[in-house]
Amino acid sequence: MARSGVRGEGPAAGDTMFPRPRGGDGADDGAGRGKSRPHGDRRRRRRRALRWSATVLAVVILGTAGAGYLYYQHLNANLKKDELNLGDAKDRARKPKANAAGQTPLNILLIGSDARDSEENQKLGGAKDTFNTAPRADVQMLLHLSADRTNMSVVSMPRDTLVDIPRCTDPGTGKVYGALTSTITNDSLGRGGPGCTVATWEKLTNIHIDHFMMIDFAGVVSMADAIGGVPVCVDADIYSKSSDGHGSGLKLKKGTTYVKGVQALEWLRTRYGFEDNTDIARAKAQHQYMNAMVRQLRENATLGNPNRLRNLAETATSALTVDDGLGSVAKLYDLSKELKKVPTKRITMTTMPWQYSATNSGRVVPKPGDADKLFRLVREDIALDGKDKKESGATAESTDPAAAxxxxxxxxxxxxxxxxxxxxxxxxxxxxxxxxxxxxxxxxxxxxxxxxxxxxxxxxxxxxxxxxxxxxxxxxxxxxxxxxxxxxxxxxxxxxGADWRSGTKYTAAKDDDTTPESAQAINGSDEKQCMHVNPGYTW
Missing domain, CATH: 3.30.70.2390 (Alpha-Beta Plaits)
Structure with missing residues (x-):
């Protein structure tokens, strides 16, 4: 999976990921039980502030009503927006049907861009000769929120996965990018924007995607600083740097370290130094970071500080590019309320089952059988932790008689x-x-x-x-x-369907709804995760 050239790691390449903002209700504000009405009002305002702290996308409206409105508009203006899907209608996946309660699942594609489109991104990403070249979607994670909001699944796709990229039309210039076959998935971002990456996912998985969120190098660093540090673990001292220049520069001692800022970006980009130096190991490290970040946000009492919250809101809205469906602070806040309904123990992180390509060295392809199965489980809103409550009872026969x-x-x-x-x-x-x-x-x-x-x-x-x-x-x-x-x-x-590819007799397959072992599932509440360090990168 190691890849050489200008898009490699460290000075030669970049990867990022979106540190998913989610959180709980925060901690006790420490105030006593005031007896007067003013004290009671202050407690209520504090509790509201703590509820906002459920996510880094929270908004704290301070000052007068007029100032609050202006600040709200300011945060909205921070958000960058792009079109959701740039593919043709024929390549788009069907929207899922509602469950018995009228609820539908929510699918959000999280994209990490390696764009070198600013001085800061160039400095963080390295590879000076790639300045202002087409960006790549070097991290892609599909976040699936169940219809009943009881569980959440995340599926990562290795950046070097060979896929068919559909025809995409750039919404800004009108340029049409023709369809490609057997092309690495991260090339999709440079073909009109994140909407082409969304179209590529829908064509591959047949999963309808409702929204996307994209972040670049500078956004990762600023978000990591605003969060205040996320605990990560390595089983030996690590220095991700080789004699020929490969590596992210990450240098940590054995055990748990709270990483933030540039160090957090280094963790998320590290390939050389984790396990077998592949993108698969890097995805595991990213999952560990995401899980730890969710726990950190939900448990961190300091997020009740209004100034801290305002900083988080400023940082998050400035760091993100989203589709129009998430293009306001109010919509992001509504999303955060849905996300925080899921307990940490019902979050499952996975990697798309893969195998090495037989025709293209160093690249991977979806693993036959297992990849399809994982996509089906997500498509059919089946929890990847195996704890779904199955609905019972046969389908009711129609009261409307059939025609001849x-x-x-x-x-x-x-x-x-x-x-x-x-x-x-x-x-x-x-x-x-x-x-x-x-x-x-x-x-x-x-x-x-x-x-x-x-x-x-x-x-x-x-x-x-x-x-x-x-x-x-x-x-x-x-x-x-x-x-x-x-x-x-x-x-x-x-x-x-694919279950009736031949013959004239239909036989319903017996469903196996267990998550494939090759998906390497990690539970969100697992605090014992620790990355194995490649012996060649210790110090």
Missing amino acids: DDRIAVQVQNGTRSSTRSAATGRAHTIAELLAGRGFTEAKADSSAVPGEEKTVIRYPSADLEGDAQRVAKALGIPESSVERSADTDGVTLVV
């Missing part, structure tokens, strides 16, 4: 494509003929490209077609749990 088989119009689509396999040829035509042979003479194959589906599914747009959809499912032996209402279709639509 030869009167039911069915559109059949080929959704057999997955992240590791191309679509099976002719599946829509084959299954449409199968239906016609069973009396559904209005069944037609749709030859247009559609997103891949892990499981075969039948969708219908309105209650008056529910019975028709269930009748088609019964005729093919497809379980009624795979029949769903969707506003994205205008009639009964059968999407042949």
